[in-house]
Amino acid sequence: MATKRLLKLNTGVSIPALGLGTWQSAPNEVYEAVLTALKTGYRHIDTAYAYENEAEVGKAIRDSGIPREEIFLTTKLWGTFHTKPEENLDISLKNLGLDYVDLYLMHWPIPFNPEGTGLVPHRADGSVDSLSDWDFIKTWELMQKIPSSKAKAIGVSNFSIKNLTKLLAAPTTKVVPAANQVELHPYLPQHKLVDFCKSKGIVVTAYSPLGSTSAPLQKEPVVQKIAEELKITAPQVLISWAISRGTSVLPKSVTPERIVTNFNDVELDAEKVAAIDEIYKTTSKRIVNPPWGDIFNDEE
Numbered sequence: 641m642a643t644k645r646l647l648k649l650n651t652g653v654s655i656p657a658l659g660l661g662t663w664q665s666a667p668n669e670v671y672e673a674v675l676t677a678l679k680t681g682y683r684h685i686d687t688a689y690a691y692e693n694e695a696e697v698g699k700a701i702r703d704s705g706i707p708r709e710e711i712f713l714t715t716k717l718w719g720t721f722h723t724k725p726e727e728n729l730d731i732s733l734k735n736l737g738l739d740y741v742d743l744y745l746m747h748w749p750i751p752f753n754p755e756g757t758g759l760v761p762h763r764a765d766g767s768v769d770s771l772s773d774w775d776f777i778k779t780w781e782l783m784q785k786i787p788s789s790k791a792k793a794i795g796v797s798n799f800s801i802k803n804l805t806k807l808l809a810a811p812t813t814k815v816v817p818a819a820n821q822v823e824l825h826p827y828l829p830q831h832k833l834v835d836f837c838k839s840k841g842i843v844v845t846a847y848s849p850l851g852s853t854s855a856p857l858q859k860e861p862v863v864q865k866i867a868e869e870l871k872i873t874a875p876q877v878l879i880s881w882a883i884s885r886g887t888s889v890l891p892k893s894v895t896p897e898r899i900v901t902n903f904n905d906v907e908l909d910a911e912k913v914a915a916i917d918e919i920y921k922t923t924s925k926r927i928v929n930p931p932w933g934d935i936f937n938d939e940e
Contacts, residue, residue: 659684698736
């Protein structure tokens with residue numbers, strides 16, 4: 641079926657379970673990709689300041705002819721703006737050419753030196769130039785002050801159970817993150833993290849849901865068997881599995897045919913879901929793991 645599934649955020653707003661991811665989508669490709677997705681029926685688009693493609697994403701949304709209120713748009717705070725998150729959001733809104741985003745996420749829990757050079761500033765010795773006198777709790781304190789007219793909801797990304805626990809326990813935390821966007825796929829299902837977030841009313845969104853670019857995950861025998869049995873593609877199996885877990889999912893593509901095909905998820909029975917759940921026991925792999933500090937600090 642073409643997905644109609646929705647997940648409820650703790651703000652009471654619904655987020656479409658399936659969205660289009662735009663990480664690593666080049667500016668000259670992402671405009672057409674977003675237009676194709678919206679024409680296909682997607683109503684959830686994910687971007688970020690650091691992707692450097694917000695202008696094209698925003699233009700596609702404006703040119704689509706679809707009312708803005710029908711589209712759920714996410715963008716993200718970058719590390720060099722942890723001490724001034726609303727300023728970063730204002731830049732993103734200007735890039736997008738839009739008045740608001742539906743969800744604004746802290747992209748990573750690591751604050752970078754705002755006076756540094758580049759997206760990820762480095763010191764002379766080659767180490768990452770992060771701030772020693774600032775942490776994500778202070779960043780979240782400021783994010784909570786962003787007007788809802790600019791960001792309908794706020795959340796986090798790449799947060800572990802350990803860091804979420806620390807954030808939720810902070811006396812300055814008055815708002816529970818609406819979402820936590822993390823790497824999720826059968827090689828890295830993060831069952832404990834998903835369960836923890838659900839227990840706190842935090843919707844989990846899966847990025848890199850199809851595995852790495854070389855796509856060994858899509859060639860897994862279990863995935864192939866289910867695809868053949870249901871007469872669907874391996875990406876459709878992986879997307880359907882992600883949605884079956886109660887997570888939203890962001891498959892990325894700039895190929896029109898794949899964007900269209902990926903939109904057609906299916907209902908997987910419990911046996912198929914359980915079989916995919918077990919893949920990590922023989923092959924476990926994290927694709928995105930930058931050396932920026934204490935990020936992925938849970939036992940998996």
